Amino acid sequence: DTGVSQDPRHKITKRGQNVTFRCDPISEHNRLYWYRQTLGQGPEFLTYFQNEAQLEKSRLLSDRFSAERPKGSFSTLEIQRTEQGDSAMYLCASRRADSVYNEQFFGPGTRLTVL
């Protein structure tokens, strides 16, 4: 296992379509985070899981955004009825909850373009 992976790396969609992104964390990491990064900004926290439990979702940008981690391994982030303002890089990160170093390992991101 070489790190956090995300799929797809790029997604182009038309406004109004639904999209789903996948994140596979480092295998022994029980915490998984989703961030959004828009042009010229730093990553912005969206939500996180500890195992399969979603412990924070109030920062999701709207009710069009949802995330799951059904078996405590991979996670998906879905955006329904996409808007042009959803165009951004979506980053996933993972870590061990008991890590004293609090270090998060990031995937390469999924770049979404909404036309």
Next chain:
Amino acid sequence: AQSVTQLDSQVPVFEEAPVELRCNYSSSVSVYLFWYVQYPNQGLQLLLKYLSGSTLVESINGFEAEFNKSQTSFHLRKPSVHISDTAEYFCAVTHSYGGSQGNLIFGKGTKLSVKP
């Protein structure tokens, strides 16, 4: 609430010159501090971190950062930059208390451009 301010959005510098990328944070609780680097079309890579202990932390590729609690700063420095250091650098903080959700709060980033 926590926040991070990176004072320079872009820093152009010539190769082999020294560089400092500035970061200030605001928090009412103890924090851990991080610098991440992002190369074009890639994810974030941890450059260095401050958790506790010595206020000067170093990375394996010559960067260093100093935690200054009184000035709430965590500036990143390198005495001599290379072309390959061209990237965007992000300063980030997170709560240090046990049981925190651990999400990172990022600054807006500083684009370092090293010219020959």
